[in-house]
Amino acid sequence: MNQITIRIPTPLRGFTKGRDEVVVRGASAGEALTNLGEQCPGILERVLDKDGKLRPFVNVYVGSNDLKSMQGLATRLEGGAVLSIVPAVAGGAEGRT
């Protein structure tokens, strides 16, 4: 199976013993993330919801392409692919229009 590098953002490195990258095997993005969850217990719950879909404030990129613009978690991965977990960074003042 393909070897995939997953880049871990700072807020999730508590689950990876501080590592900023984790190498897993997987033929698809979903499979790679599942294997990440097996290596690093607890991390998957921060990335996927209970239905196994990406959480609202999480983006996952293959190289520079957003999974949402591809086939989502079913996106096939080549060996050596780099997956980046990118926290959505959003907010702002509110109460005014």
Next chain:
Amino acid sequence: MLVLPTDVRRELETWIGGGYPEETCGLLVGRSDRGRTEATRAVRARNRNRERARDRYDLDPADFMAADQAARADGLEIVGVWHSHPDHPAEPSETDRAAAWEGWSYLIVEVARGRVAAVRSWRLDGPRFVEEPISTT
């Protein structure tokens, strides 16, 4: 505690004043260890929320990845997020809280009539934000 060097703070104030009355946003890059976060540089990012750019921001993920890659190359990491609140207090809103991640500093800058009025930093602690002191070196 957030250590915010004077030159980083000045750069932020220039960006934020120039962006007024819209919100401006970006990332803080540096080091974080045992409750002490040092922002050695700030990075400006694009706000994808053009419809409500005066009171919302949605940082462009491409800018996040570029900043993250540059930080890694320098042996640094993304340690926080900064954004402005035009004519609004430098306190996190519910919108800020809902989207926040633990472990990062959230620097909020109040800009009133184009001038910086307050700079405060917050960290998520469970479900709520707690203010952290800022040390300007």
